[in-house]
Amino acid sequence: MTRLLLLACLAAAVCVATAAAAGITFSTGQSDYTVLVGEEALFPIAVENTLGTDTTGVLVRDVRFVPEGGEGSSPARESRSRAITIFRDTTEISASVGTAAVPGTFFFDIAFEYGNAPRTRISLPEIRVHVVSSTAEETDQQNPQVSSVSSVSTEAGSGGPEGGSSPSSTKRPGEMMQDMGSLREQAAWEQDRMQALRSALLAGLEDDPVVREIHAVLTSHGYTRAATTVNPTGEGTGTFSFEYRGGAGDAIRAGGAVENGSATYAAYASERSLVVPGAVVANEIYRQYAGELADAGFFPVTSSMNATVGASSVGIGFIDGQNRTARIVATLSGGEVRDVMLEKPSDFAWLAGAGALCIVLLIGYLVRRGGPGVPAPAVSPVPPDPRGDALRLLEAAREEFGRGDRKEAYGTAGRALRSYVSSAYGAGTELADGDVLRVLKECGHEITVASSVLNQCEAVSYAGSPPRNEEFQAVFRTIEAFIRQN
Numbered sequence: 010m011t012r013l014l015l016l017a018c019l020a021a022a023v024c025v026a027t028a029a030a031a032g033i034t035f036s037t038g039q040s041d042y043t044v045l046v047g048e049e050a051l052f053p054i055a056v057e058n059t060l061g062t063d064t065t066g067v068l069v070r071d072v073r074f075v076p077e078g079g080e081g082s083s084p085a086r087e088s089r090s091r092a093i094t095i096f097r098d099t100t101e102i103s104a105s106v107g108t109a110a111v112p113g114t115f116f117f118d119i120a121f122e123y124g125n126a127p128r129t130r131i132s133l134p135e136i137r138v139h140v141v142s143s144t145a146e147e148t149d150q151q152n153p154q155v156s157s158v159s160s161v162s163t164e165a166g167s168g169g170p171e172g173g174s175s176p177s178s179t180k181r182p183g184e185m186m187q188d189m190g191s192l193r194e195q196a197a198w199e200q201d202r203m204q205a206l207r208s209a210l211l212a213g214l215e216d217d218p219v220v221r222e223i224h225a226v227l228t229s230h231g232y233t234r235a236a237t238t239v240n241p242t243g244e245g246t247g248t249f250s251f252e253y254r255g256g257a258g259d260a261i262r263a264g265g266a267v268e269n270g271s272a273t274y275a276a277y278a279s280e281r282s283l284v285v286p287g288a289v290v291a292n293e294i295y296r297q298y299a300g301e302l303a304d305a306g307f308f309p310v311t312s313s314m315n316a317t318v319g320a321s322s323v324g325i326g327f328i329d330g331q332n333r334t335a336r337i338v339a340t341l342s343g344g345e346v347r348d349v350m351l352e353k354p355s356d357f358a359w360l361a362g363a364g365a366l367c368i369v370l371l372i373g374y375l376v377r378r379g380g381p382g383v384p385a386p387a388v389s390p391v392p393p394d395p396r397g398d399a400l401r402l403l404e405a406a407r408e409e410f411g412r413g414d415r416k417e418a419y420g421t422a423g424r425a426l427r428s429y430v431s432s433a434y435g436a437g438t439e440l441a442d443g444d445v446l447r448v449l450k451e452c453g454h455e456i457t458v459a460s461s462v463l464n465q466c467e468a469v470s471y472a473g474s475p476p477r478n479e480e481f482q483a484v485f486r487t488i489e490a491f492i493r494q495n
């Protein structure tokens with residue numbers, strides 16, 4: 010039965026074998042392990058990737074087995090290389106040195122190489138796995154073997170283990186040795202293929218209109234591109250991430266996705282509210298909304314932009330001293346502002362005053378229109394139908410999604426939920442996401458589902474996350490169930 014040495018790793022109080030370089034760290038629980046004859050020596054290697062990007066490279070492992078009492082004999086040896094990707098969320102990889110039919114010791118070396126020349130190489134200090142014939146020997150061997158090993162970080166210009174040793178032509182007990190030269194050639198070919206895909210993807214991005222639109226906005230505010238990461242998933246497809254730095258040292262990360270050689274979207278988010286296109290700032294409606302928010306005590310705190318082939322959306326977030334939030338969302342096409350929308354809290358004093366003024370003016374108009382002495386006919390008020398209105402809006406979102414207007418469909422779906430909450434539990438005015446959750450909480454409702462759905466809608470409609478059919482259907486059903494059941 011295969012024995013996972015994870016138990017021994019968890020028992021260790023301190024990770025004693027560590028290798029770190031440029032934000033990637035490998036570590037194991039101990040430097041010495043013990044297994045019984047015939048059992049697989051398999052143990053986990055903890056991984057920490059603080060680079061913030063998926064990193065593709067070559068994992069190189071070298072194993073020697075020395076039988077007990079075999080001094081002077083040529084040890085069995087095996088070397089392997091394979092291309093792997095250390096993803097941003099990778100936390101562990103497994104390493105196996107195989108099995109042995111006789112007592113002895115495995116000496117195990119592992120390294121990870123990545124990047125362009127000079128390539129970065131991180132390697133763990135040598136790990137020893139003792140193969141014993143009884144559980145008594147296992148106990149004697151294991152406990153005293155835990156020792157601290159310092160981290161190692163080197164620069165290597167070529168793949169594979171340093172020293173270029175050749176694999177032995179002999180068999181290691183329990184396994185047939187593989188040809189190291191063939192494996193290295195395969196790993197090098199995979200590296201070259203991935204590099205070619207990256208280069209082709211990056212070359213297409215430089216002239217892509219969606220990427221250039223985002224780039225133009227950021228550079229117009231004094232930001233320069235400092236780092237580029239491309240992660241191809243195939244020919245002409247993948248994701249990309251650009252890091253821009255401002256004169257004050259602050260950074261903005263822009264990213265997006267590519268399909269068939271063209272960017273489907275490019276987006277950024279910033280805590281600097283004025284990083285928005287000049288056309289938005291100059292727009293009269295935007296200036297009017299921003300002025301009204303300023304008069305009500307709100308100030309800008311965040312900004313984001315999501316550019317697509319058809320249109321781009323820009324969001325500017327505001328907050329006041331009471332932690333109420335508001336947002337202005339502008340839609341651009343061809344560099345011109347096509348629409349500006351204000352998402353505001355429900356308790357604006359100026360809004361109530363404006364509403365009262367409109368009512369007074371309307372009454373005055375109707376009185377003048379009817380003439381003196383002519384009573385106005387009685388009109389029965391139409392009862393509000395929050396549920397019906399919200400469901401009709403939700404159906405409109407489904408139609409938009411079916412037409413291919415997927416980003417807009419997420420926005421309409423979120424608006425349906427906000428509209429229903431505002432009409433059923435609030436004052437009937439349009440609410441921002443934060444105010445929807447506040448109203449629901451004040452009314453005794455559990456807000457986890459509503460918060461999750463609103464976040465999903467915002468991620469696609471404003472933050473640039475890719476829309477997906479199954480996800481939208483789940484969002485649609487969740488909102489519909491909430492409206493019908495509450």
